[in-house]
Structure formats: C-alpha cells, structure tokens
Amino acid sequence: MHSPPAEHAAFGWRFVAPLCIGAALNPINSTMVATAVATIGEHVGAGADRTVWLISILYLSSAISQPVSGRIADRIGPRKVFVAGSILVAVAGFAGFFVHSLWGLVALRAVIGAGTGAVYPAAMAMVRQRADSLGLPPPNRVLGWLATASLTTLTVGPLLAGLLVQTVGWEWIFILNLPLALLSLAMVLAFAPRDRPREPGQRAALDVGGMALFAGAIVALLFFLMELREPPWWVLAVSAAFVVLLVRYERGLRQPFVDVRMMAANRPLLLTYLRITLAFVVLYAAMFALAQWFEAARGLSPTQVGMLLLLIFGVGALLSSFGSRFSAIRPPLLIGAVSMIAGSLVMAWVSADSPIWLFALMCLCFAPSAGLSMLANQMAIYVQAPAEQIGMASGLSRTAQYLGAIIGSGVIALAFGAHPTDAGLHLIAWILAVTALLFMLATLVDRSLSKR
Structure with missing residues (x-):
C-alpha cells in the first residue's frame, strides 16, 4: 500500500x-x-x-x-x-x-x-x-x-x-x-502531463449514431420532466423509444458510445447513478424551494436567504473535505440519507411564522447529504467503473445529477404553482422524505459499497 x-x-x-x-x-x-x-x-x-x-x-x-x-x-x-x-x-x-x-x-x-x-x-x-x-x-x-x-x-x-x-x-x-x-x-x-499515446484500437471512430440516439432520449426526457404539472406523456413515450433503439443499436457494436452490456452487468454502477439522481432531487428541490419560500412566504431578504443556503452547501463543502480523509463509502451515504430524512421532516413542520433559528437548523440538517453523499457517490463511480471508461462513467453521473435537478424543479412547480405557500412546502417535504428513503434503500442493497 x-x-x-x-x-x-x-x-x-x-x-x-x-x-x-x-x-x-x-x-x-x-x-x-x-x-x-x-x-x-x-x-x-x-x-x-x-x-x-x-x-x-x-x-x-x-x-x-x-x-x-x-x-x-x-x-x-x-x-x-x-x-x-x-x-x-x-x-x-x-x-x-x-x-x-x-x-x-x-x-x-x-x-x-x-x-x-x-x-x-x-x-x-x-x-x-x-x-x-x-x-x-x-x-x-x-x-x-x-x-x-x-x-x-x-x-x-x-x-x-x-x-x-x-x-x-x-x-x-x-x-x-x-x-x-x-x-x-x-x-x-x-x-x-500530456495524454498517454493511444493504441490503434483505442482510436477507433466515435459512435456518432449512439451519441445521437442518447441525445434524443435525454432531450425528450428532460422536456417531459420540465412539464410535470401537465405531463406530455407522448414525449415520455418518445424518450422510451429512443432508449430502446439505443440499446438495440449499441449491442451490435464492438466499441459503442454506451456500453450497455457492461452497464447491464454492473448493477453497483446503476445503483450509484440511481442514488445520484435521488440525491439531487432532494438537494435541488430543497435549495430552490426554500430560496423561493424564504423570500416570498417569510419575507426574508436575498442576503438572508443566501446566508441560510450557505449552511447547506458551505457546511456540506467542509464535511466533504473532512470525509475525503476516509476510504469507506457506505457510512457517509447512510449519514447523508439520514440527513435528507431529517431535513425533510423539519421542512414538513416549519411555517412562515417559525423563528429563523429553526430555518437554520433545517438547512444544517441537509448539509451532510450535500457534502458526504456527493463525495461518496463520486468515490463509488471511481471504483465501480472500468478504468478505460471512467470519462464516460463520470459524464453519465453528471447527467444523473441533471435528471435529479430537473425532477426537483418539476416537484417545486407541481407543489407551489403560482406562489410559494406553507402547504406547498410541506408537500415538497413529504415527497423529498420518500425520495430520501429510496436513497437509503439503494445504499443498503449495494453490496459493492463494502469495498474501500
């Protein structure tokens, strides 16, 4: 070692x-x-x-x-x-x-x-x-x-x-x-340092067809997720059709854009993508919902809102820096899951009349999920993805983040409508609590997380 x-x-x-x-x-x-x-x-x-x-x-x-x-x-x-x-x-x-x-x-x-x-x-x-x-x-x-x-x-x-x-x-x-x-x-x-010289086989032509099908699937899916108040189900069907075409097309290639065979055989990697998506549903929905609600329903100034959100991501950044000293992956994910559940439960309890210190406590509850979960999932990608596909695997992890962010935005639009209210915030909170429980389940069933 x-x-x-x-x-x-x-x-x-x-x-x-x-x-x-x-x-x-x-x-x-x-x-x-x-x-x-x-x-x-x-x-x-x-x-x-x-x-x-x-x-x-x-x-x-x-x-x-x-x-x-x-x-x-x-x-x-x-x-x-x-x-x-x-x-x-x-x-x-x-x-x-x-x-x-x-x-x-x-x-x-x-x-x-x-x-x-x-x-x-x-x-x-x-x-x-x-x-x-x-x-x-x-x-x-x-x-x-x-x-x-x-x-x-x-x-x-x-x-x-x-x-x-x-x-x-x-x-x-x-x-x-x-x-x-x-x-x-x-x-x-x-x-x-300069890139290492590539073997002739590594310089094979890029799979433009696979990239185009992947782009079609993502564009259609994101358009669907941005309209959750009145879901255009036909757009979701278009996305699903692109996915089916992508899988069939990629299975026939020696060097595909998306290695669907590797993905199908790598359940831990798929679970990590699922956890990333769920985590960012919680984090983005909490961040943008609270930002709107603090200002519109509670009447806080933009500076006060920014200071409260700093408790989520600023403290989360400190926890991420501290967590990088350790090699275990599952414990920080479980801490992050408990953090999401705690923050969601406090969110379901607060109202526009609640004191500022309770808002600060709520934001602090979310901080471990922002810091430790992001770091642990990043470490999981590093060890679960094949070395020769780490760039692609890392890119897909960011795609999973944006899927979560868009879903979180859809949840906010669904719950708040034209104006942020206490009832809307509480609905968001219960949705996020269920999402956090799914995150915990995806952590518990992933046996690969025992590795360091």
Missing part, C-alpha cells in the same frame, strides 16, 4: 487546482443565472415564459455534453478534451461582452453547458489516468477537493451573481467565465 506522501507528490496543487476550477465551472453557471434571470428579462424585454430557457438550456446541453465528452476523453485523451472544453467556455465568456438578445444569450448558455460539461469528466479521467500510471489507489483527497469545489460554487453562485448584477451589470455572469476558463486552461497546459 502506498503512503499518503506518494499521493501528495503525484497530486500536487499545480495538477489539482486547474481541475478544481474546471469542475466548478458547471455548478457556478447553473446557479448564477437564478439570481440574474429576472434582471436579464427586463433588459431584453422577455417574460418568465421565455427567460426560463436561460436555465433549462444549460441543463439540456450539459446532460448531453458530459457523457459524450467523457467518451471522447476515453478515446483520444482527457487533457485534450479538458483543453477543448475550457476554450469553449472562454469563447462564450468573451462573447458575453457583445451579445444582448435573449436567444443570443440562450445560445451562449448552450455553449457554456457544452464546454463546462466537457471539463468535469475529463478532469476525473485525468485523475484516474495519473493514479493508475503510478500504481496508486483511489486518491480520496483529490476526489474530495473536486466535490468541495462543486459544492462551494453551488453556494457562491447566487451570492456572486447578485453582487455582479448590482455592481457591474448582469453581463458579467457570462463574462466571468472568460478569466476562470483561461486560468484553468493555462494551468493545465503548463502543469498537467
């Missing part, structure tokens, strides 16, 4: 820092727009029915880009994909100086989703490639930093966007991507 100094030498700050910046680009872009979308709508003359595309297009683009980019990283090398993704984000950030129409901004958000979606699976693949080349075990410390970077920016995003909108203008939620992407790009080019 290798000593901790070996891991520290292999994963110094110059290697890890740009990966953390890259991993943070997608979460920060997914939350910054929530604070700025109303202001953007006023400036471009668009109502909420059209500005919602600024939010949903990033989900759609990222959900497709992450596994596609992960597969490309597995084939041609993760460093190349990381560089390409960073360039896309930088270009979109530069274009933020000039684009001021709604659909132009929607197009920029799509490019940002594609670029940031490429960076995370490439970062995971770079970590796995470096550890395997040196014969090191899973670098929990590095995985913890990646999870902490994502959690921290989920919290900082709304606060940072509010500051930018009030001081320098809403355009800077786009422009900010330029310096961040250039910084991560420069550091990767300077400090990350």
